[in-house]
Amino acid sequence: xxxxxxxxxxxxxxxxxxxxxxxxxxxxxxxxxxxxxxxxxxxxxxxxxxxxxxxxxxxxxxxxxxxxxxxxxxxxxxxxxxxxxxxxxxxxxxxxxxxxxxxxxxx
Numbered sequence: 001x002x003x004x005x006x007x008x009x010x011x012x013x014x015x016x017x018x019x020x021x022x023x024x025x026x027x028x029x030x031x032x033x034x035x036x037x038x039x040x041x042x043x044x045x046x047x048x049x050x051x052x053x054x055x056x057x058x059x060x061x062x063x064x065x066x067x068x069x070x071x072x073x074x075x076x077x078x079x080x081x082x083x084x085x086x087x088x089x090x091x092x093x094x095x096x097x098x099x100x101x102x103x104x105x106x107x
Contacts, residue, residue: 005082011052020035021058021059021072024070029071030071032047058077059073
């Protein structure tokens with residue numbers, strides 16, 4: 001597994017960070033205050049989680065006066081998509097091999 005994949009898995013392993021990222025994906029750009037209002041955690045905690053998400057490339061920030069707006073960067077999920085595709089291919093081949101073996105055993 002690559003370092004990029006490791007970083008993404010570690011970042012998204014935290015349920016609060018995953019929830020923040022999902023909200024940004026589903027609802028679009030939001031401020032820290034908007035994200036804090038429905039997160040169930042404090043504003044400093046949300047800001048810290050956003051920092052980790054930003055470091056992993058999963059979110060981007062944009063200043064507008066005194067407000068910082070965050071948005072999801074879906075292309076940052078590419079290493080995870082690549083990994084899941086590889087694993088899908090791996091398991092499909094294993095199941096095909098098992099199916100072939102079972103057919104031969106039935107004959």
